[in-house]
Amino acid sequence: MADSATRRRFQTFDDPGHREGAARISALREAMRAAGLDGFVVPRADEHQSEYVPPDAERLAWLTGFTGSAGTAVVLAAEAALFVDGRYTLQAPEQVDTAAITPVAIAETAPEAWIEAHFGAGSILGYDPWLHTPDGVARLERAVAKAGASLQPVARNPVDAVWADRPGRPAGAIVAHPPELAGESTADKLARIRAALEKAPCDALVISDPHNLAWTFNLRGADVAHTPLALGYAVVPREGRAGLYLGSERVAADLRAALAELADLRPSDAFPEALDAASARAKRVRLDSATGAYALKTRIEAAGGVADLGPDPITALKAVKNEAEIAGARAAHLRDGAAVTRFLAWLAGRAGQGGLTEIEAVEVLEDFRAETGLLRDVSFPTISGSGPNGAIVHYRVTRATDRAVGEGELFLIDSGAQYADGTTDITRTIAIGTPSPEMRERYTRVLKGHVAIAAATFPKGTTGAQIDAFARAPLWEAGLDFDHGTGHGVGAFLSVHEGPQRIAKTGTTALQPGMILSNEPGYYRAGAYGIRIENLILVEELAIPGAERPMRGFETLTLAPYDPALIEPELLSEREIAWIDAYHARVRAALSPQVDAQTRAWLDDVTRPIGGTK
Template identity: 75%
Template sequence: MTEPRRRFQTFDDPGHRKGPERIAALRAALREAGVDGFVVPRADEHQSEYVPDNAERLAWLTGFTGSAGTAVILADSAALVVDGRYTLQAPAQVDTGLITVVPLAESNAEAWIAEHLGRDRVLGYDPWLHTPDGVARLERAASKAGGTLRALAENPVDSCWAGRPKPPAGRVVIQPEALAGESAADKLARVRAALVADSCDALVISDPHNLAWAFNLRGGDIGHTPLALGYAILPREGRARLYLVSGEIDPALRAALEPVAEIGPRLDLDEGIAALSGARVRLDGATGAVALKERVESSGGTVDVGKDPITAMKAVKNGAEIAGTRAAHLRDGASVVRFLAWLDGAAASGDLTEIAAVEALEDFRAAGGDLRDVSFPTISGSGPNGAIVHYRVTRDTDRAVGAGELFLVDSGAQYPDGTTDITRTLAIGEPTPEMRDRYTRVLQGHVAISRAMFPKGTTGAQIDALARLPLWRAGLDFDHGTGHGVGAFLSVHEGPQRIAKTGTVALEPGMILSNEPGYYAAGRYGIRIENLVLVEPRAVEGGERPVFGFETLTLVPYDRRLIEPALLDASERAWIDAYHARVREALAPLLNAPTRDWLETATAPLDA
């Protein structure tokens, strides 16, 4: 008998509504440490969004499993601050009798600390989980309350966490240059030139994404993101030094990196930092922990907190990465269309559940070839669950996909040549007029981003409103960004580029972003439509400035059953019809006859 394929995601809830005993145990540990409170961010020592299992302290302590949030635990009160993606999820997961959920739109962790810490109280923090700027904000908040801030040598959550997972030790491999598009030596030469321009003698690379890009590495230390955890020290001259968490270094990897880097264990990082005495050292302000700053300074180095130049370089994809991403989206589009065709029949039976849909979609992607992992746990939300922006189905929350509901599926895949992320909202049975109205307004905003043309220097914040205007006209909006950056067989969430009210980075050709406006009717349904797009130059006859636009990479039809054509103008209808024609032409040769027939109907002109 053939062994079943190992799945890339499970449906257990690692932290649903934890009891008061964990908060009580932490408070006892804080008393022993001589502090009155402690800050628990959702972060690891690299300040990452996606963290290894042994760094899931916030989920273990509070039950909240979202990818962003900060808890502050005091002797007699506690708060969990979350952004707009999690205002519904957090109260459902934590014990609100113990922890107050604070929406970021109303306050932040620092403001809560200033109000609740109390005079002469001491607030503790883990210096590996906060940047220097983050610590400065905490210090100001504690001072405003009349208290003080203290770094703790050991994280007290860890002392309470029985059965804490071991650190990861995934295999580390080289990303072939044919896919990376540039050798590690050439990349490092560019980084060194940036250090020279900034008058720095060395760079501490603290972001594992940047480590992966600069040295053409891929690893398995983080679920769904092919990262090798660790650090690097890159001097202006001489070989770099890599310090990897992975316990065993493949001789082939060591040989491949021999011309550009020495490799050692993570435990040797302090020794490497000690060699920076007298050097001016760039430390990334976004991912470099304050503990790193203190170590450089205690070794006699001078810290220059600023931007790791790799971040901006990584964001602009080269020709090989773009070609690989297009190829990945073609395969992925065919797999998702096969799933959608299957879904129509499965939903009609009345037996389809959210978990069954997740497993089927993963199976279709695996059958499509070259699947390395899903790029994040699939969001599979039917009816009211679809209104939870980052809903993750568990065996406790799984529900049937019912007739008359909307079904939101946000998913992605990791292929060796590219990373995908796509959301489609589907009508199960007959949608209501309100559903069609809201869906069409979201689609209008999505199309507006797709068609946007903008001069060089335009930021994501300047574009974000285009996605919201159709909703604003009806007094509606959504509480998340319109788009995030995406890596090339790296993280599905990659900065610095984004389309959002806070998107301050200018968009450049070669950047890949998501285009995902939405609308959420709490307790009833959610709508989100997402494609990935590539920033590209656009020729404008008679134009006086360089102009950019977006190439849509994702190739999957929208649900025509939810589109209200009367709300669309002629140019919007033409764009949707042209996109559907492109999807049909690209995918039809990859599909069998029944799925081609389904696709023909799904991509028919709106007036058909």
């Protein structure tokens, strides 16, 4: 096993301390008054609207104690609210001081509706124009207008004014992503981007999304946790040289020379003036509607350009993995599957001894991954939830919340890894001791939905929204459901949550061969237990004899067994049993050579065919 120092480099378990929330919100109100504001909006965002943000952009967590990856606080003179989605409705009240800030489910009340109802006429609502998209600002403008109030951008975020020990900007190294893993040169990618600009038509593109920056220039960095990003911007004209603006002093000489052949590499602080110059030359500048800050839009327009708000074409290009990226994903999942399976075998023995805690499980799983010698980071903070904590969809264990895994409980562990050749994400739910009949029934319904997605066939052009119900139907039959999407896109040694593809009610992007997504239906009984089963899947072309249309399906990339103690065979069809048995046979064949003898014996046992012995 790796030592404690090795473990801590990947994940920490600090509690942000919600007891300070009231004092911090009070300090923010003082700063608001000094700036002439009656309210202020604090989103969980940085200048790039990223999911994982650098420490100096963790304003929402610092202010409220809420550590979820999405949320918005609205602080007024006498009240404050924190808006969260269905993933965090249980987590938010546990983390924040509810006497100072009220958690609100965004599905029931949107921030704009709350502002309209709670903001007084003639009042001024402040916002940081770097932390909101143009569409987000437009929604705020409509809300304050209905309240008879006004919206005002700030030159300096008032949270920063009261955050005395705010961390400094990231300074991680920026390195090349090897061509054998990238599978395509930067020159070829720029050519495809320019072809997309020609089609749009636009004269230039502002790359505001660091994931797209990394993909385009075959770069990786260490500016945020869990995702290998270098924060920065680029401007790609339809004709002429691109400009790349990031911490250029952190780029090694050989990489700097390679980039200089394709783009002008300059420091981050040179970007505003470069954007002014590009906007003055170009008639139409594409600004990503998902990640482009409102401040960029106003800057483009002030320089005489037209901000063409729309999707960054790189997002769609990046979503379809090439042969090298797919090969890397398969290799990463084989390696990761062996590590996870070693952990599951260890867990089977350790849980029976008593005293196993959520944090211990996280640390041991990280140890097994670290022992591959290739682990760069975990791809997100591991969700290690025992009993009632498993019902908190995006639960993050801390020293304060850590609990022992009890006999007769379910233990949910959702984790992932970053390797240079691929990004993984897997969830398994395990019975500790003997599960109740209800646990087995609910688990099997979730498994039925999971298999329905994995075994789905669908015609070209099908979207994630069209197959999302496949995962929910077995739960719906029992009057049950889950409040998150069924699947999200996944990057190639990039973000574990990547668009535009997703399997969800809002998944409107057609699923194309080469896209990687998660398949993760669940069920959550508040205060009792949670169930989620997750594999990553690759969209592939299917050759169906006699088919009249091009057909698609999925290859399951993740390799790790399900818990047979939770499977109720009587609820499964013959087709579902056949799929599970075939998957377990594949897992056994692939992983047996990769694990130790003790793990191999355990794996042989838990992957026995459901309908009988091997």
